[in-house]
Each structure stands twice: as C-alpha cells, then as structure tokens.
Amino acid sequence: MRKILYLFIIYFHFSCSHAQTFDGSWKGEVSVSGQKLLLVFNLQQDSTGNWNGTFESPMQTSQKFAISQIRIQHDSIWMDVKNIGLAYAGFLDRDKDVMKGGMKQGTFESAMILVRSENEQSGLSRKQDVFPPYNYMEEDVSFKNNKGNSFLTGSLTYPKGKGPFPAVVLVNGSGQQNRDSEMFGHRPFKVLADHLTKNGFAVLRYDDREIGGSKGEVNLATTIDFASDANAAVDFLSKKNIVDVEKIGIIGHSEGALIAEIVASENDNVKYIALLSGPVLKGDSLLILQSYALGKAGGLSEAALAINKANNRKLYTILMKDEPPKVLAETLEKELIHQNNNNPLTPDMRIKLSPMMSPWFRTFLRIDPAYYLKQLKVPIFASFGGKDVQVPANENIYSLQRLHLNTTDVTIKDYPNLNHLFQNTQTGKIEEYFENSESFNEQLMDDLTKWLKMKTM
Template sequence: MRKILYLFIICFHFSCSHAQTFDGSWKGEVEVSGQKLLLVFNIQKDSAGKWNGTFESPMQTAQKFAINQIRIEHDSIWMDVRNIGLLYAGFLDRDKDVMKGVMKQGPFESAMILVRSENEQSGLSRKQDVFPPYSYTEEEVEFKNSAGNALLTGSLTYPKSGGPFPAVVLINGSGQQNRDSEVFGHRPFKVLADRLTKNGFAVLRYDDRGVGGSKGEVNLATTIDFASDANAAVDFLSKKAVVDVDKIGMIGHSEGALIAEIVASENSKVKYIALLSGPVIKGDSLLILQSYALGKVGGLSEKALDVNKANNRKLYNILLEDEPPKVLAESLEKELIQQNNGNPLTPDMKIKLSPMMSPWFRTFLRIDPAYYLKQVKVPIFASFGGKDVQVPANENIYCLQHLHLNTTDVTIKDYPNLNHLFQNAQTGKIEEYFENSESFNEQLMDDLTKWLKLKTN
C-alpha cells in the first residue's frame, strides 16, 4: 500500500545514535470496506518509566480502549490493544513526527501512517468538504488503458445545461489514492472539482490503480505507467459529447504534476496544464532537498543535516547504477552498515530497505522533469507553497525560471504561507496536514479558476 502523498516518497535515514521519543497523540487513517476511519493512539511514559496509553476510533465509538502492552526499541514500536484484538507495529521516520507501520485486527491487515498531533482532540473539522445534492451533474465512469492493461473508475462532473464544456483531468500525487485525493479526512480534489464545475468546466477525477474499482498492476508500476493511465483519461474525455475537444487540460498535484508534464509532452489533445507543487528538479536531487527540508523543520542540527545529505547521496548513487537488483541490494546493505558505524543491520532495518528497491522508487530517482517540460508547447500554470517541505518552492521555481521552454505562456505563482497540500501553515510540518481544517486554499483555487477561464475562452 504505497500510500499518502508524496511526503511519503521514501527518504531513508538510519540513525541509532540519538534517542527517539514516542510520547504524544498519534493520528492516522485506514480504509475498511471502502470507508476511511480515523484512528488515534495516545501514548506516554509515566514517572516509573513505563509506557501506557489509549486507543480510539472516534468515527465508530466515543469509547477509549487501554493499550495493554507497548514495546519500544530504538525507533521501533509494538502496541497491543487486547480488548479489540488490534495490533500496531511501526517505526519513526526521519521526521520524528511521522510513524510508519502496519495495523492488524483479526484477518484484516493494512499499512498505516500515524502523524504526531499536538493535542488529543479526536474530532476532524473539514470546513470545505462537499456533499450532495449538487448543482451540477455527476456521472460515474470507467475507462480502459489498453496500453497499460488497466481499468480506471472515476467521476465526471459537468454543468447541467449548455456545453460542450472545457474539460480537465485531475491527477493524484504519489501513492495509491482515490478520486478525491483523500488523505487525513481531506478531499482536496472533490473540493477543487466542485469549484471548477460550478465555473463551467467538465472535470474528470479517477481512482488510482488498486483503489476503489480501478484495477491494474501496482507493485511493479512506475510513474511512466501512471502517466499512461492519465493519457487514457485524456483520450476518454475527448470522446465525451459534453466535452469541447479543443479545450482539454490537466491539473496534477505532486507526482501528478510530473505526470501532466509527461502526457502534455506527447499528447496533442492536451491544450494546457496546471502544476500544483510539481517537481522541476530531477528525482534524486529532489529527494535530497526534501530530506533536508523535513529534517530542518524537525529540528535537526546543520551538522546532522549535512551528514544525512551525504549519506542519502551515496545511497541514491548506488540505486542509479545499472546493476541487477541483487547486486544493488548487496551494495545498499554494505553502504548502510558503514553508515551505521559498522554495525550489522537489524531485521527491522532490512525491511525498510525493500521499498528502495521498488521499480517505482528507482524510476523516480532517474526522472528529470525538465526533460518533459522542455517538450511542452502549451500554457503552463505552476504553483508552489512557501512552506512546502516536500517540493521546496525556491529551488524548483528557480529551476523552472531558467529552463529554455518551448512555450512563453508560463504563469508561476508562489504562495509563501502554504504547505504541500496548499493549506495555510505555520511550519509546513506533516502534523499540520492532519490538524488543519482547510483542504485547499481559496486564493489558489480562485487564481487557478481565473487562469483556466482565460485559457479556454
């Protein structure tokens, strides 16, 4: 389950030299029978040094359950909520406010990411969320990507009268997400689709492979495969009677912006693209920037940040080599042992290595967005958040401004106080994604809507 945004593009840092802390309230979500459930773990160490805590699922019951057993070793944790047969095993990511792991309850098992919260309040306020009845038509659709052997399901919204309409495809960021790009109770693509449809656009948003009714290879799929799905979405739109075939565009967030660049560079049906927190810098360099930014807001010293940067560069250089997977895995383990002061890697550390060997990760390291951007000939809207620690704004804006593009119609917007999800933020740290009641900044939606209307009139 390669879930959640692209914060969770995998950046690794193995460090056993300093203590980690698990104190606090941790919140995450898991999908059960198509429903997203909020789960909360509140844990603390008492004066005797013993760990204790409570677990709750506030969307199901107001009751809090005792966590009967908590085991912690270095950066790893194991929790047992015996009354309901629930287990959670995970580890602290580089950012000490993010925990990655697996939840099990009976036969059910799911990957789950927990984010440290500043308070134990379990309610979620999502002030922009959208619910029926709608003032427009919403149609359940499905389309095939024959080239990629995938079937995608989604929603097509369009005004009830008039047409044909200019149309856009919304493209999710990294990880398997549903058509609403739903995360932590936020549904930003549903909010955006609602705004654009009310302003005269047809909007197609779809579930990624392996989510909802969408089917297709996931474990071996790369950004290029997901671009093939988006390409099929454009072709599908071009055949709909309600769509003006000469006014089709794409809006992508994070990796979805990169996908929009790829598709627009080769599909002449795409007439404009909007890039929301889209990477401009090559994948390996972007991840190093991301690791630095996350570490900085997490409180790491400059010395530690420099060490992490050097260590990550060595790991990525290995992964960029054209060697068989077995050889790469051996080289990675050798390098990590050296970075771990010569100590052998624990089984837990070895498990963390496996995502680095995935086709998606190795491909992402190699992709240079500039290569595709230079081939795009249509208008570009590129927006960045000044508090974004996943696609740092300054470096990516600088790179975009200095590219020799095939189009002069480029609008770059920098929103100093917005994070990677385009929420108003204090620091850009990951826990703010969860706590923030804003799902998609109103000013950005206004600017984007005005730009889209200008390009489709």
C-alpha cells in the first residue's frame, strides 16, 4: 500500500528493546462486494508459550472458528483458519496496538489493519450514522481532472428549493478512502455532509482515486496530485446552477487540510477553508513529532523515544536528498542496518521499507504547509484535538499563531478531549478510533457550521 488508511504516517522502529505481544482481541474491517465486514481475531499465549485463538465474522455468523496455526517471529505474525480457508499475515506497528497486513480467503485478497481491542465484544455501535430517507436532495455525480488524468465519483447533497446555495468540498486525509471517509465502521464525512446540508449548504464529497468508481494513478501520486483532484472538484461545483459561485469553500481533514491550503492558494473560486487536524509543521518535523506522541501514548520510555527521534531524523535526511532512487535506497538500507545493531534486514523489514521510497512519502517530507498558508487571503477555520497523537495540537497551534499571514480572519479552535478523528477519547491512542461510538463530535460540527454561516449567509 502507498499509505495505510486514515492518516497513519509510516513509522519505522527496528529495535526490540521493548516487549512486543500479540495477546488480546484484534478487530479490523474488510470490504467485500461493497459491504464492510467486521473481522475479529482473539489471541492468547498459554503458560508453555504456545499460541491459540479464535476468529469470528460477527456480521455473518455468531460462530467462532479456531485459528489452526499461529506463527510469530519478532513483530510479525501469520495465522491460518483452515476451517474457512482464511489466512492473515501482518506485523505490529506504531505503539504495538496496531497490526498492518493482509488477509486472503480463496481468490479474495485484501489489505487489512487490525486494532487491539480492550474486550472481545463483537459488533460496533455507531450512534451518528446516517441513512435515507433524507429531507434534502442527493445525487451521484462524477467529474474529470484533466490535469491529473483522473476521474472522480462522488455524492452531491443540497437543500430542497431553488438555491443557489453556498457549497463546500470535503477532502479526505491520507490513504485511499471513499466519499464518506469511511473507516472502522465510522462514516464521518457522511455525518458531516448530512449536518451541513440540513443547515443550508450544498456538499460535495468524492471517492479517492481507485476507490468506488474513481480512477487515477495512485502509486506514483503525491499530495500535489491529490490537490489537483480537489481543484477539479471546486471547478465542478462552480459550474452547478444550484451553487452560489461566490460562496464555495473547502473542508479538509489532516492531509486533506493541507490540500485545502494548496487549492485555495491557486483557485480564486475558493472563498474560505476549514482545516480539521491540519498540519502546520513541515512534513519531516510533523512525522518526528507524531512518532514521539504515538510512542509516548504506547508507553515507550523517554530514552527509547529519544533514540527513535534521532534515528528517524537520519532516515528523513537521507530521503530528502536529491539523488537517484537506487542510491537513496542503498544509503537508506545501510543506515537501517546500522540502526538494527548492524544485523542484516529481514525480509519483512525490507517489505516495510518500500513505502518510504514512494513519491508520496518523499514529497510529504518536504512539504511545508506554511508556504501555502502565507499565500492565503481567505477566512480560515482551524480546529485541533487536544488528544491528537497524529497532528499534535499544541505544537501546530503554536506554529500557526506565529505565522505572518495575509489574512487576519483566522479562527483557531482547540478541543482538549478530542482525538485526530474528532472523537471524545481517553488517551488518543489508535485503538480508540475503532471502539468509539462517536463518528464526528457534535460540538465541533456546530461550531464549524456557525462559522460557515457567518462567512456565507
């Protein structure tokens, strides 16, 4: 995968200085024929050191299947559920409460992330999910991005009546996501679009490249390429009769917020932007800060965090050099061998390296959001979660406040108990994204809607 879903930025740590365990209940989702299925792996190590466990797909059956074989080596795992012909291979990542990998059943294969759960309870509660019938209009739409050679599909919702209406484009964060920004059963953009449309806005949300009906290059694409898709979305809106062309804005989440800044700096049709967990720090600095926050939330010692920080800085310095990919790969491998106590890299370690060499990752390291923010003359709404471990609030708010902007119309909101996905949370750790029944905090939606109305009504 070029990037794993919903804003995980790659973090490499080959040290085995702290304990790694697969004990517990692990939950993930896979999309089959357009339907999201919850899958659960329950793992336990007995007193003799042997592993056993069960697998279940609670949306299909209440039956639990024995995991017939479990192989573990360092931070990597392979599981086989022979009764149903299903296998999963993955590795622990981040704060050791997330597994990245893939599953296979027959001819079906899919990348899948598993998140450690506090309990084995099956099923999900998503109290904010939205279903028809609606008291507004919704239509499937599609548009081309000729500049980026992509084709995007999405949904346009708008109030009943003649219009024209103020309109916003919703832009996803990192990784390929659908128009609802769907993850772990949450559909935050669906919830947000419903709320905004009921409050008088036309809302366009679209599937990222190679998701749903959308098409376009992904593996070689960068943030700049995805910004060209959002630019095309704005141009599409500007041609709709139901849209007030003088009242078009962009709402972006995480990398989508960075994309909103890029588009607003280029496209005069954008009259305002809302940045949700938007990075202000330069890419390499953000990733180092992010790794620290995730590691600290996962219980790493300050000594281990300091080592990780120094190691990551060395890796990023290499990746930002203007050298041929082959030379960079060789230099990177030498540095990682050094960081791995001069031990050769294992095959699974090499697999983890490939995303670091991707155009997206190397570009993201170099991008400085301040460059685009300083060009903006439109109103800005910037919101941050105080328990966000992916775009930590304090440092990014401080950086935004210190920028000399061309606009004085800037609203900064800090929500102390919200995480990166704007859910009320205890710690901000990744596994809470999955367990939380909240998809998008209502107070933030209300604050955002009031601000949008002030700028457009």
